[in-house]
Amino acid sequence: MAMPRPTVAQFAYGSCTVILSTVAMLALSQAGSAVGIAVIAVAALALGLLVAVTVPAARTRTVAVRRPSAVPAERPVPVSSGTAAGESVRQRAA
Numbered sequence: 001m002a003m004p005r006p007t008v009a010q011f012a013y014g015s016c017t018v019i020l021s022t023v024a025m026l027a028l029s030q031a032g033s034a035v036g037i038a039v040i041a042v043a044a045l046a047l048g049l050l051v052a053v054t055v056p057a058a059r060t061r062t063v064a065v066r067r068p069s070a071v072p073a074e075r076p077v078p079v080s081s082g083t084a085a086g087e088s089v090r091q092r093a094a
Contacts, residue, residue, distance in 0.1 A: 006052065014052030018044050 022044040031037050 014048040017051040018048035
């Protein structure tokens with residue numbers, strides 16, 4: 001089964017989450033070591049992935065096309081009861 005492609009909204013929400021959470025965690029923790037920064041970066045990536053996956057996917061609307069089966073191409077037009085078969089519309093109106 002093929003994986004569905006991510007939508008633009010998923011990319012946007014995930015990217016914004018990674019950037020904003022990284023900045024917030026770095027500012028709050030005041031991490032100065034490489035290990036601390038790496039842990040924050042990995043945590044921000046995990047959080048961004050979680051947000052991107054949980055964004056509701058766009059719903060595609062499908063329209064069912066109803067195709068008649070065994071319907072003749074042309075149907076005969078019924079003749080109204082007030083006109084004779086050979087009588088034209090002009091003669092009847094006069």
